[in-house]
Amino acid sequence: MTTAPTIDAAISRLVREDRGRLLAALIAGLGDFELAEESFSEALESAVVHWARSGLPANPHGWLLRVARRKAIDRIRRRQRFRARQPELERLARLDEEAANAEAPEIPDERLRLIFTCCHPAIDRKSRVALTLRTLGGLSTAEVARAFLDKETTMGQRLSRARGKISRAGIPFAVPGPDQWEERLGSVLAVIYLIFNEGHVASAGATAQRPDLCDEAIYLAKMLNSLCPDEPEILGLASLLLTTHARSGARISPDGMSVALADQDRSRWNREMAAEGLAHLDAAVLMARPGPYQIKAAISALHVSAPGQGATDWTQIVLLYNSLLAHEPTSVVRLNRAVAVGQAGRPDVALEELATLEAELDGYQPFHAARAKFLAETGRAGEARHAYDRAIELSGNSPDRAFLRAQRRRLPP
Template sequence: MDKRLASAARAEVSEVLRQDRGRLLAALIHAVGDFDIAEEALSDALEAALVHWGRSGVPDNPKAWLLQVGRRRAIDRLRKAKRFRARASDITRMMEEDEAARSADADAIPDERLKLIFTCCHPALEEKSRVALTLRTVGGLSTREIARSFLDSEAAMGQRLSRAKAKIGAAGIPYAVPSRDQWDTRLQSVLIVIYLIFNEGWTASGGDAPIRDTLCSEAMFLARLMSKLAPAEPEIEALLSLMMLNWARRNARHSPGTGLVGLDEQDRSLWNGDHLDEGLSLLDMAVARGRPGPFQCQAAIQALHVVATKPDETDWAQILLLYDRLLTFHPTDVVRLNRAVALAETGALPEALASVDELAEGMEGYQPFHAARAEILRRSGHRKEALAALERAIDLSRSPDEQRWLADRQAALY
C-alpha cells in the first residue's frame, strides 16, 4: 500500500467523520430502517474506505462513495440475518435505490437528519433516551461524552441507547417529520438535543481542541433548518439566539497563551458584532410572540451578559429573576446551581452558599458544582474550603484547557 495514499485516506475518513457522519448515518437509517444495521454498515464502509482509498486514492466524491458502499454492506447484513424473509422487500428496494444512485448527481446525498431527530424524539421514548439517542446518531458524540452530559456512567448510558434503538424497532416508530399539529409533544426534546450538541462542542469535553467547531456548527445548522420548517416558533428562535450569543464570544473565550478565558475576563472587543446583533434580534422576535419558554429565559440571561459594556455593569438582579422564571419550566439542580451563582453576584453570599450546599448530595460528581462552590467560598473568605473545592473540580474535569483554568484560580489562593 502506498504510504502517501494511505495517509490521504486516513485524513479523508477522519474529515468525513467530523463533518458528515450524522448526515451519512441518517441517510443509511432512512434506507435500512434499522439503527444498528445502519451504524454497522457505515462502520464497514469506513473500514473499506481505508483499504480501497489507500490503494487507489480518494475518489472524487468520498461521501457518495461511502453512502453507496454502506448501502451495499447493509444489504449484505440483511441477507445474512435470520429475519431475511421479513426484510426481502426492503432489500429489493435498497437494491433499486443503489442502482438509481449510479446515475444520480454525485453530490445529491439526501439530508435526512431532521427526520432522524424527530424519530429519536418520539414520545414513545423516555425523554432522556430521546436526547441521548439523537446525540449519538445525529451529533456523532461518543457514549462517554453523552454520559458526561447526563452525569451518568458510560455503561448505564450504553444500555439506555441500546434499549432506545430496540424500542424504535419494536414500536414501529415512523422515520418522518411529524405534521405541524404534533410538534408540541416533541419540540422541547428536539431543541434540548440541538442545544446539548452545541454545548458539547462549546465545552469540548473530548479531544485537544478548546472548542469543537463541527458540533457547534451542526447544532446551529439544525436550528436554522427547523426555523425554516416552522417559522414564527419562538422557542426555536430563542434557541438559535442563545447559540449565536455564545458563538459571538468564540474568539475571546480561549487564549493560546493562557487557555480558557472566563466571561468576566474576556476582551469584549474580540466579540463578533454581527453574531451579537443576530442573536439579540432573534430574541426580540421570540419574546414579541408572547409565548414564553425556557430557551427564551436562557437567551435573555445570555443577552444581559453580552449587552453589559463591562462585567460590573451586568444586571444580576434581572438575571436572578430570569432564573426564578426558568425554574418554573425546568426545576432542575443545574438551574438551581446557576441561580445560586447569580444570587452570589447580587451580594447575597450566605444565602448563595446555603443554596449551593443544599445541592451537594446530588451533584457530587458534577464538576461545575465544585467550581461554583469554590468561587462562592472564596468570596466568603473560606480559603481552605475553596481550595478543596477547586481540587475536586480539577479531578472531575476532562478538559486540559479547563483544568489549567481551574489550576490558575487555585494557585491565586495560595
C-alpha cells in the same frame, strides 16, 4: 489518477460533513437504523479500497449510498435462511436500480428525522448524547469515547446497544407529531446543550486530546435550526451557545486561573461569534413564543453586551431568572438567581436565599463559591474562609481552584 492521501482526505472530509445526511437517507430507504449503520461502514471500507485504485468517482455520495444499499441487500440475504423477506429484497433492489440509473440523484435531507431518533427519550441519556455525536456530528467511535473519557470498546458497546434498542423497540425514524413535539424537541435541545456543557467543562481542564465538543454542539444547533427554522427555542439554544462560547477565550487568565465574568478581558471575547449569537436571539424574539433556552440566551446576551467591566445589568438578569424559574424551578436556577441578586448590590439578600438552598446544594462547588463571595462582601471573613475551603475541596479543575485560592488570600485576617 488521484493519489492515496488525497483519497483518504476526501473520505475523511465526506464523513465529517455528510455522514449524517447519507446515513439518514439510507435509514429512510432501509427502515432499519442498525442495518443502515453497518452497511454504511462497510461501504466506507470499500470506498477506501476502490477509490485508491480507480480514483474518486464522479458522484462519491451516490457511490456510497449505492454500495451501502448493496451491502444491506447482502446482509438481508444472509438472514434469509431463517425467513423469506422477498418483498423487502425486491423493494431494495428497485431502490438500488433507481440509484444506479440516476445521473446524480438528489439525496433527500432526512437529518431532522435522524436527530429525533437519536435523541429519543426511550434511549438512556448518555447514549443519546453519544449516538448524536457519532451519527450527526461525524465523530468516530474513538473520538466519542475520548469525549466521555471512556474506553473505545465500552463506547462501541454503548452505541451498539442504543442502535439495537432503536431497531428492536421500534423507535420510529420520524419527526414527532404535535402532541409529542414539546417533550421530544426538549430532549433534542437537552442533548445538544449537554454536549456543549461537557465541552465547556472539559476546556477548563488540560485535556487537549478531547475533540472540541463546544464547536460540535454549535454545529448541531445550527444544523437543527436550518432543518427547522420556525422554532424559537432552537434559535434560543443556538444563541446561548454562541454568546457563551464567544466568551470562552477570556474564561481562563494567561497564568491558568478562572476569571469571573465581570472581570474578563473583553478584548479576548470573540465579537463576531457574539454578534452571530445576538442575531439568533433577535430572530427568536420576533416569533413571540418565549421558552427557557431563549431566556438563558437573553441572560447570556446581557453578559456579552455589557459595555465594560462592572457594567453588567444585573437587575435585568434577576428579572430574567424569575422568568426562567417558571420554566425550570430547580435549585441551580435559584442559586444563579441569588448570585444575580448579590451582584445587583444585595449580598445580604443573596445570603438569605442561599441559606434555603444549603441542603440541596451542599455538594455543589458554585454554591460554596457564591456563599464565600457574599460572606466576604458583608464583612464575615471567618465564615467566608470556611466557605472558600469547602469550594476549593469540591472544585474539579485547577483554574477554578487557583481562582478560589486567590480570592481566599484576599480576605482580611
